[in-house]
Amino acid sequence: MKKQTIVVAGELSGIGKSIARLFLDKGDNVVLNSVNTDKITQLFHELGGGGNLAVVASNVSDRVTGIKLLATAVAKFGSVDVLVNNAGVFETKPFFHVDEGYLDRFLDTNLKGPFLITQGIIPQMLKQGKGIVINIGMPLINPIRGGAPGAAVLAPKGAVHALTLQLAAEFGEYNISFNTVTPGIDSKSMHAATEEFIAGMHLSERTAEVQDIAQMVYAIAKKNL
Template identity: 55%
Template sequence: MKKQTVIVTGASSGIGLEVARYFLDRGDHVVINSQTESKLKEVYKELGAGENLVFLAGNVADKSTGEALAKIALEKFGSIDVLVNNAGIYDNKPFLEVTEEYLDQFLTTNLKGTFFTTQAVIPQMQKQKDGVVINVGTPLVYHAIAQSPSTAPISSKGAIHALTLQLAAEFGKDNIRVNTVAPGLIRTPMHDETIDNNAGMHLINRIGEPEEIAQMIHAIAKNKLISGAIINVDGGMGAGHSL
């Protein structure tokens, strides 16, 4: 299996970090991105600072960041085979308390970041007649929880699910696959130490680990037939609870 060039956004911690590690450990070239350069440099060193790894700091909400990521991937490794749109933010707030500024945070980082980073890599994938874009969504798009009001972030993630299907349809002719992985509750810095108290949200009655999401993302990246799919990796959360 040939080495692929993989761009991972939001790679300074949690799922993004483990995705980068997973591809690196299997011999691929990886470009990591995060908004905070100091943290990204630490991760670069943690991952070995090898010749098959480069980093570029920047906010994916800025269209120029996606363009810069595509440029550095081509300059360093000569191709763009996989884009993992992992960068995103989440928070809970009752609907009636949501302000325009608050909503814009999620639409800008989650949706706009995914949209324009993808737009930056598609032309190269078209030239290659090959490529895969993997977005990160959530099963909460279709599985609302009354005790956890989160209309702003979930609206942005729902838009990403819709974007996935539209892109898969538009660029299937170019052999470009577009999918979304929807993690359940995962042990990441985004959650506090009480996350295990919510294990019952999963039918398997445990919290997921970032590497388990990385495994699925890697499998999708290597498969040539999966496209237009929203794949829950959520311990059965989309089907029910063990509460």
């Protein structure tokens, strides 16, 4: 298959790392982003630190991050073929206990991040005449028995679904596709200590596997070549 340049923005401990590793293993170029400089440097070396890997340490909720990611990808690899918006924070808190500061945390990471990163990358895709954007979302119908108190998480992620549909309508004529992958809770990266408990809360009796999610992202990226 044709080599692509993939930008993976956001969390890198589970889903993001698995996505990056799969594309690298398949011979693609990857640009990684995380707010934690030490963490992203460590991951750079963990993934082999080769010539087809680049990293950018910056916060997804900062508008300049998308610009930095684009500049790095174009300077090193000449294009941005796929953007994976993987930024996400997951916690549960009863609705009436959510204050404005707590809500802002999820709005900034789970919605503002993908919005601004996409704004930064889309101009290059328009210039190229093609591109693929894949947002990592969350099921809008709560898959958890009893409806775990996650309004602060689900509301911004629901907005990401709406954003995906709207941008598909706006930019589809320019050969840019927009997609949302909606895994369940990934306990391996976010809640490892409570994996069995969280698996039991899902109707499917299992949590998402990061390798499965990465394969889905890869399939979408290659199908839309």
